[in-house]
Amino acid sequence: MLDEIGMTNFKAFSRQVVPLAPFTLLTGLNSSGKSTVLQSLGLLRQSYEAGLLDESDDSCGFLLNGEFVELGTGQDVRHNTYVRHRSNDVDDRIISLQVVAGGRSFEWSAEYGQEDDLLRLVPDSQQSTSPLPPELRPLFGRGFQYLKADRITPAVSYPRSHEAAVRRGFLGARGEHTVNFLRANQDSVVEAQGLRLPDAPSGNLLTLTDAWMQRLCPGVNLQVHGIDGTDSVRLSYGFGSTFTADNRYRPTNVGFGLTYALPIVVACLAAQPDSLILLENPEAHLHPQGQTWLAYLAVAAVGAGAQVIMETHSDHVLNGLRIAVKNNLVPAGRTAVHYFRRHELATEMVSPEMNSDGMLSDWPSGFFDEWENSLEQLLD
Ligand SMILES: Nc1ncnc2c1ncn2[C@@H]1O[C@H](COP(=O)(O)OP(=O)(O)OP(=O)(O)O)[C@@H](O)[C@H]1O
Ligand SMILES: [Mg+2]
Structure with missing residues (x-):
């Protein structure tokens, strides 16, 4: 530390x-x-x-x-x-x-x-x-993350960089590698008990990302996958419990807050002993209740052994x-x-x-x- x-x-x-x-x-x-x-x-x-x-x-x-x-x-x-x-x-x-x-x-x-x-x-x-x-x-x-105030906005696709997201485990200073990191590590098991939520059906990264994102927006769930023939990945949101194709939405159609907060959520869930997580204004674009939950999430990351330094208003x-x-x-x-x-x-x-x-x-x-x-x- x-x-x-x-x-x-x-x-x-x-x-x-x-x-x-x-x-x-x-x-x-x-x-x-x-x-x-x-x-x-x-x-x-x-x-x-x-x-x-x-x-x-x-x-x-x-x-x-x-x-x-x-x-x-x-x-x-x-x-x-x-x-x-x-x-x-x-x-x-x-x-x-x-x-x-x-x-x-x-x-x-x-x-x-x-x-x-x-x-x-x-x-x-x-x-x-x-x-x-x-x-x-x-x-x-390896556990260093620095997410600045100016982060990724909702987009149709995000970059797929093996070097950043997989080899270095880096989310990007604007969180631009978050979606690809999530795609590559979606089945990784999150060990720290404090990061697991009782209503999450499993302890893997994607499931827990859903569960914490539901503290910001009840019922939301995420899917991430590569786009064939391109160096891009796609994020989609669903609401409710069914995963049918026709109730999935691209980030540009679900508002600003969820996508803006996603890198913060993933950085905290990826916390390990010796991680250092620097967060600038994580609360941006979030409803007040979600802002309180972000503090709980960062506390859970600290419980997992990370150090968090957070700038906030x-x-x-x-x-x-x-x-x-x-x-x-x-x-x-x-x-x-x-x-x-x-x-x-x-x-x-x-x-x-x-x-x-x-x-x-x-x-x-x-x-x-x-x-x-x-x-x-x-x-x-
Ligand atoms: N070379 C410099 N010498 C003296 N002061 C400087 C220099 N460069 C920047 N500053 C001062 O640093 C301040 C900006 O600091 P910083 O960006 O850390 O603000 P902040 O507290 O994060 O603000 P915000 O809440 O808006 O994000 C400004 O007051 C600016 O005048
Ligand atoms: Mg600042």
């Missing part, structure tokens, strides 16, 4: 350390730095996958544009100098990312280059990543997590909630603590208080 991510001179942050738990919720105002935290991990991952974090090679560095993040060039990622807010001990020419995992600390520091899209690691500062230290397996191993997701804690589905000590806000031009982080009843120690101004603000006005 990753215990901590630190960013120095990186985008919204002059210097910020974010403690991580098995389930970490990042919340806060728009443009307050939540996605930046996830991007720092995506940046490390894509640099590693490109073989650019290996200490034996002096052409190593941060690959700013790739499969997970497209950050631009050095001038886009270096924290802009608002002199008042720069920590005195931060070197303007160096951008660093630190990860603490399994009690070990790893740090990568790169030199700033205004137009560079590969920021070279500072000589002699590299961490050896080959062989891969076991503590870094969640970040650099949803009080239903937060409350789902609090209820899960209260119902002993996850201990409070295995959760972290961080609230980001802008203070003048700097970003600051407040971290309310949760107790075993799901109660939070602190409700800073702006932290899921809109209900109260609105009620006050309505009742005035």
